[in-house]
Amino acid sequence: MTKEIFDDIFGKGNSNWQKVSFLRRCFFNDNGITVNWRANTPLIKLWKQAKDLDEFKVLLKKDKDAQKLQFTHEWLKTADKDYDQYLASIIKETATMQYDVWSDAGSVKVGNAQFSFLISHNNGDGHAIAAVFKNEKDFISSPMKFITSVEGTFNIYDYDCGQNVIVTLNGRYDVYVYCGITCFVKK
Structure with missing residues (x-):
């Protein structure tokens, strides 16, 4: 997916800017204002690899590095109806x-x-x-x-x-x- 799609979902135009702003900071691990799309972070790699939000959720859940990141859990808690089962499966594994x-x-x-x-x-x-x-x-x-x-x-x-x-x-x-x-x- 592109950075434009990211900005549509996690940008200032979102009606829930306070929550979105927090997720944006978690995604980039910074103040959320300075966006470095060239950074080689696990989340940016997965975002660019995914064709849509549903695939991004699947990639987040499968990636061992992404499983440890705050963004993954904060976003999936609200964006994924199966989050509780996902968390239980991680705990069972670890x-x-x-x-x-x-x-x-x-x-x-x-x-x-x-x-x-x-x-x-x-x-x-x-x-x-x-x-x-x-x-x-x-x-x-x-x-x-x-x-x-x-x-x-x-x-x-x-x-x-x-x-x-x-x-x-x-x-x-x-x-x-x-x-x-x-x-x-x-x-």
Whole structure:
């Protein structure tokens, strides 16, 4: 696609300029005003390769470098109806461990013999995913919302109202959530 098409979609004429301006800055990794189409970035390569927006979405999803970029997630969250499944597939591929958890309180239960608490996963009751990342470099934080950190020896439970431990972790973990996915990232 051409830079003119890019300007039509992500230019000042767009009625949602505030959001578009942010995406434009993410795309070029700069102030969004200075546009360098000769830069050899993964996003510019994919944009030029794609024949239309649908193909650009497909290329973004397949490209390992693009998967790590904030633009990819910020744009696909609004432009792709299947974004939640896409993010879940990336987490499944990159997490050290992944568990199916169930909830009646819309949360993942964390604790040990002395304490427990619930971390809302923002997806209501039913099935959710708890993923553990032992290597921080494997985790893509841009689509996720940071919630808290947990330090010490603690369990993750398979049910937010139950007592069945699915994994015990030790150390400091940052906790992120997005739409039914709770990620524990070792620090």
